[in-house]
Amino acid sequence: xxxxxxxxxxxxxxxxxxxxxxxxxxxxxxxxxxxxxxxxxxxxxxxxxxxxxxxxxxxxxxxxxxxxxxxxxxxxxxxxxxxxxxxxxxxxxxxxxxxxxxxxxxxxxxxxxx
Amino acid sequence: xxxxxxxxxxxxxxxxxxxxxxxxxxxxxxxxxxxxxxxxxxxxxxxxxxxxxxxxxxxxxxxxxxxxxxxxxxxxxxxxxxxxxxxxxxxxxxxxxxxxxxxxxxxxxxxxxx
Numbered sequence: 001x002x003x004x005x006x007x008x009x010x011x012x013x014x015x016x017x018x019x020x021x022x023x024x025x026x027x028x029x030x031x032x033x034x035x036x037x038x039x040x041x042x043x044x045x046x047x048x049x050x051x052x053x054x055x056x057x058x059x060x061x062x063x064x065x066x067x068x069x070x071x072x073x074x075x076x077x078x079x080x081x082x083x084x085x086x087x088x089x090x091x092x093x094x095x096x097x098x099x100x101x102x103x104x105x106x107x108x109x110x111x112x113x114x
Numbered sequence: 115x116x117x118x119x120x121x122x123x124x125x126x127x128x129x130x131x132x133x134x135x136x137x138x139x140x141x142x143x144x145x146x147x148x149x150x151x152x153x154x155x156x157x158x159x160x161x162x163x164x165x166x167x168x169x170x171x172x173x174x175x176x177x178x179x180x181x182x183x184x185x186x187x188x189x190x191x192x193x194x195x196x197x198x199x200x201x202x203x204x205x206x207x208x209x210x211x212x213x214x215x216x217x218x219x220x221x222x223x224x225x226x227x228x
Contacts, residue, residue, distance in 0.1 A: 033215050042120075042203055043158065045215035058215050059115065090157060094213070100165070101209055102148065103216060105157040 002104035023091030031094035032074040116141040120219025137204035146209035
């Protein structure tokens with residue numbers, strides 16, 4: 001499982017509330033990612049990080065922010081949750097060196113916004 | 115940005131037959147093409163990948179081919195078994211050192227008929 005955990009695994013929240021999802025890795029990998037998965041859309045990149053305090057936007061970053069204050073933790077925050085953010089959220093890490101990297105996924109967080 | 119198209123969306127084959135899933139990509143700079151298998155309620159699992167310096171890669175019953183000129187790549191599963199039933203995703207990215215996120219196709223639901 002590449003040493004990735006996500007918390008919480010399930011969450012139900014109300015529209016307008018802030019929500020933070022946590023991704024934790026145990027192997028000091030530099031690159032971390034947040035994706036969301038929705039029926040009919042596959043997986044889409046939200047934000048990614050290439051080191052402590054170094055983050056960048058992905059394809060669907062509106063309404064989300066991220067922080068990485070430690071190598072092992074990458075946090076995804078929904079500042080004011082909306083029903084369109086109901087989804088399954090996967091964290092991923094890149095493992096490798098040089099030009100040869102592979103991405104591995106965490107177990108996912110199912111978020112429901114009511 | 116990159117755009118990945120995946121076909122078919124659903125594929126039903128008899129156990130023991132072969133299955134082929136096809137993807138096209140738009141960005142000629144992409145050089146890394148992984149395939150993931152996802153069972154219901156689980157995380158995507160990397161099953162095979164190919165880089166742009168090779169045209170074909172094989173691992174037991176699965177193989178991937180890449181045609182850079184035509185910008186398409188395919189997953190081939192031979193002698194299909196019931197445990198091959200899952201959703202398969204292709205993806206593409208420029209892998210220049212591990213940072214870039216993946217752009218995914220929308221997935222193929224592979225059904226193995228007994």
